[in-house]
Amino acid sequence: MSVSNGFLPMTMEEVRELGIKQLDFIYVTGDAYVDHPSFGHAIITRLLQAHGYHVGIIAQPDWKQDDSIAVLGTPRLGFLVSSGNMDSMVNHYYVSKKHRETDAYTPGGVPYKRPDHATVVYSNLIRRSFKNIPIIIGGIEASLRRMAHYDYWSDAFKRSILLDSQADLISYGMGEKSIIEIADALNSGLSVKDLSFIAGTVYKTKDISGLYDYELLPSYDAMTADKLQYAKSFKIQYDNTDPFNGKTLVEPYPNGVYIVQNVPSKPLSVQEMDDVYALPYQRTYHPSYEAQGGVPAISEIKFSLISNRGCFGGCNFCALTFHQGRTIQVRSHESILAEANSIVQDPDFKGYIHDVGGPTANFRQPSCQKQMQAGVCKHRQCLSPKPCPNLAVDHSDYLSLLRKLRALPNVKKVFVRSGIRFDYLMLDQDDTFFRELVEHHISGQLKVAPEHICNAVLSKMGKPENAVYEAFTEKYHRLNQKLGKNQFLVPYLMSSHPGSTLKEAVALAEYLRDIGYTPEQVQDFYPTPSTMSTVMYYTEVDPVTMKPVYVCKNPHEKAMQRALIQYRNPKNYELVREALKLAKREDLIGYDKKCLIKPRKTAVEPANRQNQQNKKKTPSKSVKQTATKKKTIRNIHKHKQLTRGH
Numbered sequence: 001m002s003v004s005n006g007f008l009p010m011t012m013e014e015v016r017e018l019g020i021k022q023l024d025f026i027y028v029t030g031d032a033y034v035d036h037p038s039f040g041h042a043i044i045t046r047l048l049q050a051h052g053y054h055v056g057i058i059a060q061p062d063w064k065q066d067d068s069i070a071v072l073g074t075p076r077l078g079f080l081v082s083s084g085n086m087d088s089m090v091n092h093y094y095v096s097k098k099h100r101e102t103d104a105y106t107p108g109g110v111p112y113k114r115p116d117h118a119t120v121v122y123s124n125l126i127r128r129s130f131k132n133i134p135i136i137i138g139g140i141e142a143s144l145r146r147m148a149h150y151d152y153w154s155d156a157f158k159r160s161i162l163l164d165s166q167a168d169l170i171s172y173g174m175g176e177k178s179i180i181e182i183a184d185a186l187n188s189g190l191s192v193k194d195l196s197f198i199a200g201t202v203y204k205t206k207d208i209s210g211l212y213d214y215e216l217l218p219s220y221d222a223m224t225a226d227k228l229q230y231a232k233s234f235k236i237q238y239d240n241t242d243p244f245n246g247k248t249l250v251e252p253y254p255n256g257v258y259i260v261q262n263v264p265s266k267p268l269s270v271q272e273m274d275d276v277y278a279l280p281y282q283r284t285y286h287p288s289y290e291a292q293g294g295v296p297a298i299s300e301i302k303f304s305l306i307s308n309r310g311c312f313g314g315c316n317f318c319a320l321t322f323h324q325g326r327t328i329q330v331r332s333h334e335s336i337l338a339e340a341n342s343i344v345q346d347p348d349f350k351g352y353i354h355d356v357g358g359p360t361a362n363f364r365q366p367s368c369q370k371q372m373q374a375g376v377c378k379h380r381q382c383l384s385p386k387p388c389p390n391l392a393v394d395h396s397d398y399l400s401l402l403r404k405l406r407a408l409p410n411v412k413k414v415f416v417r418s419g420i421r422f423d424y425l426m427l428d429q430d431d432t433f434f435r436e437l438v439e440h441h442i443s444g445q446l447k448v449a450p451e452h453i454c455n456a457v458l459s460k461m462g463k464p465e466n467a468v469y470e471a472f473t474e475k476y477h478r479l480n481q482k483l484g485k486n487q488f489l490v491p492y493l494m495s496s497h498p499g500s501t502l503k504e505a506v507a508l509a510e511y512l513r514d515i516g517y518t519p520e521q522v523q524d525f526y527p528t529p530s531t532m533s534t535v536m537y538y539t540e541v542d543p544v545t546m547k548p549v550y551v552c553k554n555p556h557e558k559a560m561q562r563a564l565i566q567y568r569n570p571k572n573y574e575l576v577r578e579a580l581k582l583a584k585r586e587d588l589i590g591y592d593k594k595c596l597i598k599p600r601k602t603a604v605e606p607a608n609r610q611n612q613q614n615k616k617k618t619p620s621k622s623v624k625q626t627a628t629k630k631k632t633i634r635n636i637h638k639h640k641q642l643t644r645g646h
Contacts, residue, residue: 006282007035008045009056012072024053025183026075028122029139030091030114031084031105031297032289033059035282038301039085040139044179046279051180053077053187059286060106060113063121066129075133077186079126080179081167082139083118085297087528089153092116095526096555097153104300107285107292116153117141123165134192136182137161138171143323144530146172146202146261147237147251148220148230150538152527157224157538160251160259162204168192170202173323174309176276177265199243200265206256214248214260215240221254227539228546234535235543241325243267244375267310267327274335277306283342300354303343304417305336307401308358312367313421314381315451316462316532317497317525320359326376328363333401337408344410351410356402357418362425362433364398367391383423384462393424395433406440416441422448422472423464431479438479438487445488446476452494452504453511460499460536460549491517495561496552497525498536502583505561509576509596510588512565522565524558567596 009015029041045055061068102109115121119141145161171178178200185195196203223230240246249261285295309329311320367382368390382388406414450469452458480487527534536549563575576597580588588596
């Protein structure tokens, strides 16, 4: 295939056609090759290309074949390895540890085109064939496993991915700055073993005598022996995720080995963000995938715009703080509008920009001005448990951007689908943005993430108190009514998060009963590496306070908590009934409108009901037949209710 299509080379034929004698870097990814700025491999490879380096891509190599990693020859400077946009284990498994049936990042949606723990497998595959070539790993999978961590899928405490992968270096977080520093250092003749000075990287060493002002973490052996040591270690790591006030962290291992995490990279400036998104992306998947039906993931992002990075929301179950940091980084309006204009020209564009946002759409500025000089606060969050008095709340810039986008020719609607932080929205004294959000930027329903309604659970989640969400829903419905809209509010809810007992799960079910809502999907808490909540799950203590936390680990109890959220589903009846009995809430089993489920029919009918049947002179039938028929009718009725709820 000719490389005139503008993509980076994936074959030696394409390399030669470009007149390249030897590639400088080869990027190995667990995703299909999609040349779009929503894909990490596209950003890193295009950035290296812009700095004069020749880069090729090996997408989804066959890890069972050693020669699959050699199709582009030997790189001059090194291999870059990533599992892809998703952690390979999350990509493969539901929280139940059952296999997923599809993979949106693979041509045709075919699953299992990458291995479990893809970064480790790919790196070891490379090391077998290329003994002395530098291997730099990055992306979400490597970033969140950069230090010792709990692995949910094996239920084991694992050492740094740097050791298991045999890689030389980790570029963690958003790697634009670190990857160029790495490339320039290697190109200057420095050995990868000497690259111990680059921010945003992790390396291994046996000599830390040259380090200063570092924090020594508990050793791997100490953490393996005592979970509380891991909780203490993670709290230190969490407090040092800021590039301005974070320290170098050192994690000791047996045999005199140390894993050293340098301070994070500085956030990108507006100009640097603009430059990244102005690179010559083809904005679609490689043409070689066309015969397989293309790459499904492109449909989610093809007509969407990334406007920011980072999040100061502080949700404990989310890894964004650990990966992207708390400092908000934004693109200019000009940059976003330029991309929007290119989207409008796409032949498949129907007039709808699907999303304008990032991790949290309505974050368009740092949470306070001191961050850019002093960094974020180490020992407090911006929004929880209460908003910081120094929090800057302003939606005017984001509103201005949305107005400009919806004024573009051939744009019918501009939607916001990546998520609104409702507690931040409620702090804005000016209702203009909220009103225009409801009027112009919702596609029938607004999805928000209260996650739970019990304050005891919300505090462990790092979310605001339920009263904030209640105030938000009231205001949302009031604005809809005022504007003559009939738009719904869809809350994301989570079951079995640390801190949630059956008592809290029942309270959530009662709340759903009161608002008349039955979620179509329920998300169990998923313990992924390097989140505060995962540390709670593993250690059963809150790393901030070191106080015990209730953790639901029993699969059956998890099933009960999940069933309570969908208590109207007849399939969940027995689980709900059992949960209510265990929670000593049998008052919710009955015929009252406040009850969640009705009593289960028994073979012997109560006397009064039997008398009523006799009075009605119903045809004589066996008690068993009558009970069976009534149960069937009741289930049908419940199914109708469920359908209406959906």
